Amino acid sequence: MYSEELKVVSDSLKSVSTEQSEGGAGWIMHHILDSNTIDFEPFFTIHLPQIHLFGMDLSITKHIVFMWIAFALLILIFNTVAKSYKKSFLPKGLSNFMEVLVVFVKDEIAKPTIGKGYEKFLPYLLTMFFFILFCNFLGLLPYGATATSNISVTATLAVISFIVIQVGGMMQNGPFGYFKGLIPGGVPGWLIPIMFIVEILGLFTKPFALAIRLFANMTAGHIVIMALLGLIFILQTVFVAPVSVAFALFIYLLEILVSLIQAYIFTMLSALFIGMAVHQDH
Amino acid sequence: MDFAYLAAGIGAGLTIIGGALGIGKLAASAMEASGRQPEASGDIRTSMIIAAALIEGISLFALVICILLALK
Secondary structure, three states, X not given: OOHHHHHHHHHHHHHHHHOOOOOHHHHHHHHHOOOOEEEEOOOXXXXXXXXXXXXXXXXXXXXXXXXXHXXXXXXXXXXXXXXXXHHOOOOOOHHHHHHHHHHHHXXXXXXXXXXXXXXXXXXXXXXXXXXXXXXXXXXXXXXXXXXXXOHHHHHHXXXXXXXXXXXXXXXXXXXXXXXXXXXXOOOOHHHHHHHHHHHHHHHHHHHHHHHHHHHHHHHHHHHHHHHHHHHHHHHOOHHHHHHHHHHHHXXXXXXXXXXXXXXXXXXXXXXXXXXXXXXXXX | OOOHHXXXXXXXXXXXXXXXXXXXXXXXXXXXXXXXXXXXXXXXXXXXXXXXXXHHHHHHHHHHHHHHXXXX
16 A cells, blocks of 8 residues: 555665765665665675566565564574573563563553553564564664665554554454444534544554654664765865764764664554554543 | 755755754753652653654654655
């Protein structure tokens, strides 16, 4: 359902990366966008396989590899944490740290927003939170790429949230009752068709906003860092380097904060929409 | 005559005015509320960060459009 918009965004971004000028927009875009190679700049470049199947481009790209790395890290860390609970109920070390985050998602995000019956949605919310967090953090490492700075990835996460919201709401209220419950009570009769259209549109715009918010936050942060460091090359002088690096360091620390906040906001808004769909009478 | 870059620049500037005004007002009332009741400052800080992220989300919608303009 987002295919035209995705094509517009990704085509215009790709058209810049194909003309790689020295310094300027080409270099910045090369580091932000998806590509078929993983560059470890002065050392070597890994060329990833290009797979074309049934007329679709299913090649493995940089962002896909980093999503797989995030996925492998998640499985590794959480299997270790879960197994350590078999030995004792008192966590230590890594389990302790993960327990803080898990309890945070349960008590601050899931319970207040969804209310009764929050346990059914808790695995989904926890997975979403940790996946976005790990993807965001992997982009901050040297030679790393942020998978969530790709509109396709965030749009997919938003579509999955949309499906969970609708299915959750329909399982609780029944399919017809769910649509009836979209319109708040006490609305005059002539207003009902307009309210219905507005509410249905609202059902679609809310996940769309989730996708764009995460994508734009991650991309904008990286563009600012690259632009500040690229100033050194554009001005072609080494004396601007201390200023540039200092500002870039500050923005880098801000990026760490923004990654945490954006993972929290995505999860919290998903939980809020699930709560609104499941308990429609607030 | 190609005005795309100019449009993108002016658009980004206008967006930032709106976003900064909104977040500034938000931060001002959060500080005031914290001053009146220091025990609630933890809750106020959490709500402030959530609201700031939402306002920033809106300003980033406009930024995405500016990026699209500058890159076409």
